[in-house]
Amino acid sequence: MELAQLFAKAAAAHHRKGSCPVWTLCKSLARIPASEAPTNDPREFLPFCGACAIGAIASTHPSLLSEALLTLRALSRDPRWRTRESVAIALQALLQAQPTRTLEALRIWIVADDWLAMRAVAAAIAEPAVLTNRSTAEAGLKLHRVIFAHLISAKDRSSPGYKVLRQGVGYSLSVVVQALPEEGFAFMRELADVGNQDVRRILNENLSKARLRKNHPDKVEKLARLLEGQSGTCASVALDRALPLSRLRPGPEPAGRRKALARAQPRCPNGAVQPTLDHEGPQDEA
Numbered sequence: 001m002e003l004a005q006l007f008a009k010a011a012a013a014h015h016r017k018g019s020c021p022v023w024t025l026c027k028s029l030a031r032i033p034a035s036e037a038p039t040n041d042p043r044e045f046l047p048f049c050g051a052c053a054i055g056a057i058a059s060t061h062p063s064l065l066s067e068a069l070l071t072l073r074a075l076s077r078d079p080r081w082r083t084r085e086s087v088a089i090a091l092q093a094l095l096q097a098q099p100t101r102t103l104e105a106l107r108i109w110i111v112a113d114d115w116l117a118m119r120a121v122a123a124a125i126a127e128p129a130v131l132t133n134r135s136t137a138e139a140g141l142k143l144h145r146v147i148f149a150h151l152i153s154a155k156d157r158s159s160p161g162y163k164v165l166r167q168g169v170g171y172s173l174s175v176v177v178q179a180l181p182e183e184g185f186a187f188m189r190e191l192a193d194v195g196n197q198d199v200r201r202i203l204n205e206n207l208s209k210a211r212l213r214k215n216h217p218d219k220v221e222k223l224a225r226l227l228e229g230q231s232g233t234c235a236s237v238a239l240d241r242a243l244p245l246s247r248l249r250p251g252p253e254p255a256g257r258r259k260a261l262a263r264a265q266p267r268c269p270n271g272a273v274q275p276t277l278d279h280e281g282p283q284d285e286a
Contacts, residue, residue, distance in 0.1 A: 004086075007049045008056035008093075015057045023064065026053040030075060030086075039080045048086040051075055055090025059097035068094065069105045076109070076120035084116060084164075091124035095136065103139045110146050113154075115161030118147050119168040126172035131179035140176045141183055144169070152196050166198060170205035178211045185219045192226050200227055 014022045029050025037043035051072065058068035068090070076087045094102040106124070109117040125131070125140035147169065154162060177184030188206070191199050204227065206212065207220050 004045070004049045004052045004089075008053040011053035012056040012060055016060060022053075023057055026050045026057065027071060030054055030071060034079050034083075037080075039082070044080060044082055047075075047078075047080075047083050051083065051086035051090050052093075055093035058090075059093040062098060062101070065094065065098060065101055066105075069102070072120075073109060073117060076117045077114075078116075081164075084120065085123070087120045088123035091120065092127045092130055095124060095127075095130045099130075099133060099136045099139075103136065103143075106143060107146075110143065110150065112150060113156075113159075113161075115159065115165040118150065119161075119165040122147055122165070122168050122172040126175040128175065128179070131176065134180075137176065137179040138183070141180055141187060144173055144176055145187065148191060148199070151202075152194060152199060157198060166202060170202050171209060173202070174206040174209040174212050177206070178215065181216055181219070185216070185223065188223055189226070192223060192230070195230070200230065203227060 011022050011026055027050065029046045030053075032043070032047045032050070037046055054068050054071060058064040072087050072090055075083055078084055078087075091102065091106070106121045109121050111117075121143055125143060131137040131140060147165070151162075151165065151169070156162065173184075173188070177188065188203055191203055203223070207224055207227075212220050
């Protein structure tokens with residue numbers, strides 16, 4: 001991950017000096033298909049770096065934003081989870097530098113059954129640095145509202161893309177709620193009343209996150225008891241601290257996923273671990 005960040009920073013610096021070939025290079029890297037750089041192959045790191053650099057360059061060059069978003073939207077549907085994660089990283093750079101235009105574009109990404117693009121939107125928003133701006137946080141909550149509306153109305157809940165999105169919002173909502181506690185918990189209470197099994201599962205996963213349990217224990221416990229009453233089972237670790245988190249969520253916390261990632265990262269020919277970042281996780285490749 002550090003190497004990818006250094007590459008993105010260097011690419012942005014060179015482009016500021018008028019090196020247009022760097023932009024072309026980064027787009028070429030990002031577009032390397034899975035057939036040439038499959039999952040867990042060291043070459044997979046090339047499109048990862050390319051996508052991150054696209055975000056870094058476009059964040060300081062507004063004239064490239066539309067082209068960058070077009071490229072990233074296509075990459076958000078990539079079959080490789082690391083490539084999809086690089087899209088979220090690139091979008092976070094754009095959201096911090098050009099929030100208004102980027103948010104307007106991301107609203108268009110949320111369309112029926114485009115689950116992987118929606119997952120990219122949710123993951124991009126789920127970054128505390130992005131949500132320090134209240135207007136951005138409010139927009140992030142609105143985007144989650146629209147995403148959940150699609151989840152609730154979904155007809156095919158068995159598709160791989162749907163499952164990837166379900167896992168993604170299992171942590172992203174808690175990040176937004178932490179930024180907007182009053183509005184966020186009110187939205188979670190609305191979701192609890194929907195009576196949808198997948199939504200209850202997603203709420204359980206978000207309530208298990210330390211960011212909410214530590215900062216809003218009373219709200220977490222109240223909502224957990226509401227869910228418990230609906231399902232007849234313990235809904236959150238707020239009610240039972242001994243309940244293993246693995247029973248509440250399919251993967252580790254975003255902030256604590258580096259160890260899990262290290263076990264899943266591809267190895268280069270010299271045995272070194274290929275750097276990358278895991279918000280989504282290899283379990284979503286199924």
